[in-house]
Amino acid sequence: MKILVINAGSSSLKYQLYDMTDESVLAKGLVERIGMDSSIVTHKPTGKAEVTEVSEILEHTTAIRKVLGLLTSPEHGVIGSIDQIEAVGHRVVHGGEYFGESAIVDSDVKSKIRQLFDLAPLHNPASMMGIKAAEANMPNIPQVVVFDTAFHQSMPEHAYLYAIPRVLYKKHKVRRYGAHGTSHDYVSLAAAEFLGRNIEDMKIITCHIGNGASITAVKNGRSIDTSMGMTPLEGLMMGTRSGDLDPAIVPFVMNKEELTVNEVNSMLNKHSGLLAISGISSDMREITEGMQNGDANSKLAFDMYEYRLRKYIGSYAAVMNGVDTIVFTAGVGENSVVLREKVCENLTYLGVELDKELNEIRSGEPRRISSANSKVEVLVVPTNEELVIARDTNRLVKGLKS
Numbered sequence: 001m002k003i004l005v006i007n008a009g010s011s012s013l014k015y016q017l018y019d020m021t022d023e024s025v026l027a028k029g030l031v032e033r034i035g036m037d038s039s040i041v042t043h044k045p046t047g048k049a050e051v052t053e054v055s056e057i058l059e060h061t062t063a064i065r066k067v068l069g070l071l072t073s074p075e076h077g078v079i080g081s082i083d084q085i086e087a088v089g090h091r092v093v094h095g096g097e098y099f100g101e102s103a104i105v106d107s108d109v110k111s112k113i114r115q116l117f118d119l120a121p122l123h124n125p126a127s128m129m130g131i132k133a134a135e136a137n138m139p140n141i142p143q144v145v146v147f148d149t150a151f152h153q154s155m156p157e158h159a160y161l162y163a164i165p166r167v168l169y170k171k172h173k174v175r176r177y178g179a180h181g182t183s184h185d186y187v188s189l190a191a192a193e194f195l196g197r198n199i200e201d202m203k204i205i206t207c208h209i210g211n212g213a214s215i216t217a218v219k220n221g222r223s224i225d226t227s228m229g230m231t232p233l234e235g236l237m238m239g240t241r242s243g244d245l246d247p248a249i250v251p252f253v254m255n256k257e258e259l260t261v262n263e264v265n266s267m268l269n270k271h272s273g274l275l276a277i278s279g280i281s282s283d284m285r286e287i288t289e290g291m292q293n294g295d296a297n298s299k300l301a302f303d304m305y306e307y308r309l310r311k312y313i314g315s316y317a318a319v320m321n322g323v324d325t326i327v328f329t330a331g332v333g334e335n336s337v338v339l340r341e342k343v344c345e346n347l348t349y350l351g352v353e354l355d356k357e358l359n360e361i362r363s364g365e366p367r368r369i370s371s372a373n374s375k376v377e378v379l380v381v382p383t384n385e386e387l388v389i390a391r392d393t394n395r396l397v398k399g400l401k402s
């Protein structure tokens, strides 16, 4: 079965086409700047040259039409016709309390995703645009949704409730949901597999640190706490998001700076984090470079990012009464040698001992970076959210057919 996986953002659309007979990727790519003056399409067909095109793409339906055109084009394509795509799998960030697992899209599922717009105003409307665009272009094939929040539905009440009037949970479902669950689930299982251990007996801390960043305590294979909250703003410091802050700062700043709700939301989501502190960039590569060139603001941004990550690792060791495995994943976690080194340097109290040479090895495979004497296994496990989405889509669509 050939499955198209779509991860739609408000102005971007990432895609991967899988052949599920061997889980190979036939092509992948990205449409950026949808709705802006010039959109950029980058298409990477396996075994053929990469193409970049600049064109005007005003909305997601056109973006998908463009992608389908590239996938079937004689020059850059990898399939003869759109009919070869048998299903589409979508990443949806927020599934609220409705979805503990993936689902086949129908009108009820769409209505629930829409009801969650309020809880994830930056993410769910974009997912819905992706779903609608896929339906418009491929009306006769099943669509599956895979939720970032699903893996975290196992959190106990004492971890997911906020200490605010309970009526807010009853009336508006204000609680912690977490995100990146597809990734935390995948890398924790891959870590257990790599170590040849049963995940049921493990205490794992998974650090998914990319553009968005979150950390999860995975005990006996289940998420028992995670740093993202009702929305993907809480927790770690991120590229452009503040992460944790005193909630009293919000009304204070709104008042002093005469900001609207939208403005303060935008400040915390898009103009904070590494970008705000460094004044240079949200990208950890540029921060590291700045730090190495002696830029004090880049160093401060790096130090704050690392410090906050280490605080969470300590607190999740506390909530699980110990930790046997720490996993680094996503853009920063998989690539930043220096961040992993700085974090581990200060975890010796847990029995962590980093092997600096192993830490410097670059590879796309799961690997150990702790020494043989370390009491805690420290691993780098490349994440693959798209593959999980393709697998879930495959499983659900096969179920539909049988």
Ligand SMILES: Nc1ncnc2c1ncn2[C@@H]1O[C@H](COP(=O)(O)OP(=O)(O)O)[C@@H](O)[C@H]1O
Binding pocket: 209, 210, 211, 212, 239, 282, 283, 284, 285, 288, 330, 331, 332, 335, 336, 337
């Ligand atoms: N070699 C590297 N060193 C440090 N950071 C890196 C490196 N390569 C990528 N990154 C970081 O990874 C981030 C992107 O992570 P990724 O998981 O791809 O994000 P997302 O999926 O949220 O867009 C970039 O913003 C960059 O900061």
Ligand SMILES: CC(=O)OP(=O)(O)O
Binding pocket: 093, 148, 179, 180, 210, 211, 212, 213, 232
């Ligand atoms: C939920 C979230 O933060 O997603 P991303 O890392 O893709 O921004």
Ligand SMILES: [Mg+2]
Binding pocket: 210, 211, 212, 330
């Ligand atoms: Mg990501």
